[in-house]
Amino acid sequence: MTALLLVEQTLNGLQLGIMLFLMSAGLTLVFGIMNLINLAHGSLYMIGAYFAAAFLTLTGSFLLAAPLAVLATLAIGVAVEITVLRTLYARDHLDQVLATFGLILFFNEGVRLLFGAESLYLDLPPGLKGQVEIVPGAPYPLFRLVIIFVGLAVAAALYALVQKTRLGALIRAGASNREMVGALGVDIPRLFTLVFGLGAALAGLGGVMAGPIVSVQTGMGEEILILAFVVIVIGGIGSVRGALFAALAIGILDTMGRSFLAEILALFLPREAAQTAGPTIASMLIYLFMAAILFFRPRGLFPPKVR
């Protein structure tokens, strides 16, 4: 019984970790290369989910709606980059925080205007709906497995992109030494738009895949955004590898904490105290984890080399 629960919760943790990675990868790249703190990254996640809902109503097919939604989010991301964010790269962090806070307010309220205040629920096609038994006796929702596989595939593709291609070489160089990339005669604005679009598409993909398993509502983006911030400061800002590692760690730690902490505490504490303290501590667990890591490694686990 507990072993099966453990398997199930590990998968849940993995799935949350994958989601966080999709958010964090873009966030950390955009910060590492453009030195931009983009609070509105969560809005792209939300926009992805709402586009998925809209295209699903329009086409009636999730498999069609999903890629359309990712493309549409990418387009929004590029548009925002060109109109607002581009002018912010050279500004200080406070300006970036304020302007992207303004973007959040705009997008959250805009979505509420267009789609109403109620949460939306996305229906999966029959083929993705069911459960599979990975271990006998432990049924697991098929779609969550799909999320894990898609996420791992994206992580692998991203790794190949960053490590093996010319674009990737520029990205890596840009994360550690911005001036050098400029000196190489690269079209910097194009590179930045490209990187931002990539990040937007990843966030959108996260939102699209989250759509069927959470309620789609305004504010959903910021919840995951703050978790993604935790992920990238633990991983080391600018490091995709760090983001992957930290995202999975956070996903699993959070999920495990919520499912098992009360019972673990009950081994040491009176049952009632454990039942009260368990959920409370579980809700703070990842932040305490972050504090502990940063206390010993202020720049995170995999800080990109400067110089």
Next chain:
Amino acid sequence: MTLLTVEGLSKRFGGVVACDQVALEVRPGELHAVIGPNGAGKTTLLNLLSGELLSDEGRIALDGREIGALDAPARAALGIGRSFQITSVFGEFTAHENVALAVQARAGHSFRFFAEARRERALADGARDMLERMGLGERANTPAAALSHGEQRQLEIAMALAARPRLLLLDEPTAGMGPSESARMVEFLASLKGTIAMLLVEHDMDAVFALADRITVMTYGRVIATGSPDAIRANDEVRAAYLGTDS
């Protein structure tokens, strides 16, 4: 007797050895110049001495006391002051406030929350004296950002001196200055000789040979010679490595 003793000091950045087994002595009151081509590790050496960087190996002693493990504020509190190669003043403060803040650094703690700092006689007087000495008296109430480049360089030195260091590390004090400003700075540094020990990193060879009591020559992170200006001029290795192209 020496004020500053440096032995076997090394610092690596990745694969690059910026300082390699550097040994150096500065005597009280002397002006000791460090010269060498670009990339010789001179600024890294200053950063290691001021505590902005920590060395990988080697020892640094000030007046017999080991300071290699201390951070920059602690070393400053023991009497190591410095100026920066890139002008480093508080732009929105007036010249007077810049220097007063430097005086404040060595005049008791700063956990005083209510009394107006500008009304403290000791801070204000110390700052004014220092500005007068630097010839900046008339610019006291000008925001530092509005001073000319040369004046900012002077302010930079005034701040370093206002903290009353025993050893002053000077990173190219005449950088970017015109000939007349440069000459004034050299004159001023000459007037300090004997009262305070100085370690001077400088590219202007005329200034170095006019000012220095002793000179240390570095190339590629290593010390290749130390001696009096005359001895350095006559040193073949130095000529080959460095001076041959320059003078």
Next chain:
Amino acid sequence: MGARFAAFAILALLAAVPAIAALLDQPFYLDIFGRAMVYAIAAISLNLILGYGGLISFGHAAFIGIGGYAVGILSVNGIDDVLLQWPAAIGAAGMFALLTGFVVLRTGGAHFIMITLAFAQMLFFLFTSLELYGGDDGLSIPHRGTLAGFKVLDSPVALYYLVFAVLAGALALSARLVESRFGMVLRGCKSNERRMRALGFSTFRYKLAAYVLSGALCGFAGALLALESEFVGPSVLHWSRSGELIVMVVMGGMGTVFGPLFGALAYLMLGHFLGDLTKHWHVILGPVLILIVLYARGGLAGLFARLGKRP
């Protein structure tokens, strides 16, 4: 000295609000302006580290929450004199600042923003999961407490003037602080920390002290907010509140003594005004913020100062 003149005019108006409210028979003016003053106090606290110290805290709402919950939890448990509640609120907020300060201040710049945000979110979830004290729904404060044994706080006017006094005190405090030795060190850290260290200042401990001071003052604001609204809930420390505080400080004019007062009032008035036009007023506010960032640095304090200089 246009900004100072504007500030005293505003303070005089605020002092007259109870009379005006009584005259016009609009008692809710007291609520609106009472709340505005509390947010002004919180903005003053943020301005100390943001405007003068250059530390961008995106988690200041956490301190409002701590102060509010300190009052709420104490009064639910029967401790209802504010002379006990306030020190508890201020102390708890200062303690949280001290503990988190050790982590957040070891890093700089962008890290600081993200980590303060994360710690505030941690408290948000902590209070949300505190079922004993209302959880999600928040905590109603059974009755306003006493002040040194006197039941004066039940009078809205008395409470209003109490908050007014705290606001005036906070303004005076920050005006003195920024000109003190400590204030000079703080401003020096913002301008050029490397230089400060080379001069011999151990900048970490000064920044930590400023962070604790700022958190404690913000905790006081939180205690007053809970007292005014007789309620405290997770919503007061929602991350967007921290963002709003930054907006107030910047709108008013960072690193100026009176800027936070202007900013808090302007932001809340703007909210009321736009809110009357449409309930979707954030759609307008968002782009307005972006425009302010792109084109109007210096805030209202800068504007007033420019107006004051005009013949």
